[in-house]
Amino acid sequence: MNSDPLHVLHIGLEDRPGAVHAVADVFSGRGLQMEAFHGSAGALSPDGLAVALILFRAPPERAGLIARVLRRLSMVRSAELLAGDDPRLLCTCLVAAGAASPAPGIAFLPLPAGRFLACGSPAAIAAWRPRVQILSPLRFEIMPGPETATRV
């Protein structure tokens, strides 16, 4: 299992065909795999830019280099690298009732049919996930709030 630290890239993109392709090529060209990807079109974002959030594992220096390369792409307007435990990041997944036992850094929201929504940082969820059966893919989001992020 890859034991490199988790990172999230928060990327502001021009909302054009090929923009995600360009970003994906930066990863694949360097042998890096995305663990999760969340994207939304510009029309759905307050600033009109498409947004991509990418969860991946890499040594910190390589993650920093990826962010620097992304910032040089013509379709990329911003690329912020966040640590996997950054408090601005919210990661969620559905779990069955039995899995909802206390876990450090994870909160549980009760849902109908005996299910729970587990919420925490990507790093906390990733550390907890192997021990439980999750019922949905990971979803994650960046929350506007105090500027506590670590930028590399």
Place this chain on the structure above:
Amino acid sequence: MDISVIGASGGCGREIVTRLVREGILGRRELLQLVGGNPASSRPSYLHGLRADLQDAYAESIPEIDVTDAPEDVVGDIVVMAAGATFPTDAAATRDRVTRDDLARTNAPLFERFARAIARNRQHYPPLAIVVSNPVELGVHIFSRHLPREQVLGMGAFSDSLRFRWEIASQLGLRRQRVHACMVGEHGLGVVPLWSSVRIHGLQGEELEQTIQRLRGGLAAADYPGRLLQEHREMMAAMMADPVGGPVRCLQRLAQLPPDLRVALKPFPVHYAQAKTIASTAASTVELVKAFCEGRSVEVCAQYQHEGEYDLHAPIGNRLILEGSVRRIVPVDDLSAVEMELLRRSDLRCCGKLKEWLS
């Protein structure tokens, strides 16, 4: 593979960039960075215009092109250093004596600025740095102080070797691909032709030996440096006396000299004919980039920062095995005693110059 060309707005930088695009060396999603070398440039928009022009011209295969002036933004896996001052192309102006020493003092801070910034940002993943600017030995030396020396090459010996192969091939009526030959040592008047390395496809044994003897025109290896200096003096005097017609007459005179002298001397009339040596330098730079991009193990001649190998200490040209970075120096045991002696003298001279330039 991403490539950054520092000094992309200069004559040579622009030609390198154009060739990289035209030859399709980079994929559509790979990054070609056009990096301005002069923050006080009188043409700050030039590179943006060049990008748009290249996109129009080569839309079918254009890579991602980025423009920046900031050394901190350089992200290429290969960094081509083509920025810096060069000699004026007006031979008459050489009376004002713009020397290689002047060039060194002008370009040293530029080398230092980019090498330092690249090293700071790329400590764990250093790029391959290819120094095109002159004095190439100074550039290699400064970049090697900041990056692992295995990641730093100078173009001088590479292009000199390509020219040497061409001069031999053209005299024999062959294509360059059929000739193997190396030029090592200091770029310019400190170059060392390795006749012992010459191989000509289809010729062997005595026939090869006789052909080489004929090509050399009676000029012994030991006499080469003295004859080169003498021819250079005469050529420069002719061009200063007649800046318009001088270069052409010098090129005609050069055609009568042996290939090894032509290699070292020809760049001068080409430069002072206002053509500079843009096309050949760019072509050989792109050749070296291609060799690196293809990931093959190749033998190249290039400037490299020696650290005592074969008692060499200067960043002079030598034969290297390149496998992504410099894997090793080709053993020098096949060099003749005179060639080895010339290489050591070139090394000593270069060490002395570096001390002078960096003091």
